[in-house]
Amino acid sequence: MQLACSAKTLALALGAVLALAAPAATLAAPSVADQIRVLEDEISAVYAANDLPRYFAYYADDLRALFPEGHTDLPGYKASWTDFIKGGGAILAFTYSDLKVQVAPGENAAVASYRAKVRTRYPDKGAVDEVYDETDVFFRRDGKWRIVEIHYSPVAAPAK
Secondary structure, eight states: OHHHHHHHHHHHHHHHHHHHHHHHHHOOOOOHHHHHHHHHHHHHHHHHTTOHHHHHTTEEEEEEEEETTEEEEHHHHHHHHHHHHHTTOEEEEEEEEEEEEEEOTTSSEEEEEEEEEEEEEETTTEEEEEEEEEEEEEEEETTEEEEEEEEEEEOOOOOO
């Protein structure tokens, strides 16, 4: 009888442990697409806050940036954007919509594209509302996602 009780107690205890572990086992890590969506939210927030050190931390050292003014690399982007902010420029508002994330086979690369609406204060023009289409290419290196390529271009105003 002692053995039956112990086996029953053991079975109940094992069942309880498995029941507690089951929800944790069903919680999967966020998908790559969800990880990129979170990153885009974070990047947008620090960009809108004009927090340059945190903003540039999302970029890879070998960044290639394709902007309406021309292409540049990370040191060039840091220098020009820092000069812009120090010269009185600022992002006053930033929102994005129509986010699409595509993930490469192997899940170590992803492309995020969206429509960005930006209110920018220019030192010589004041506040200007602009709309851009943007594409960010992310690579996962050493377990961290970084933007290796960024491209944005202005959206033409609708014809009247």
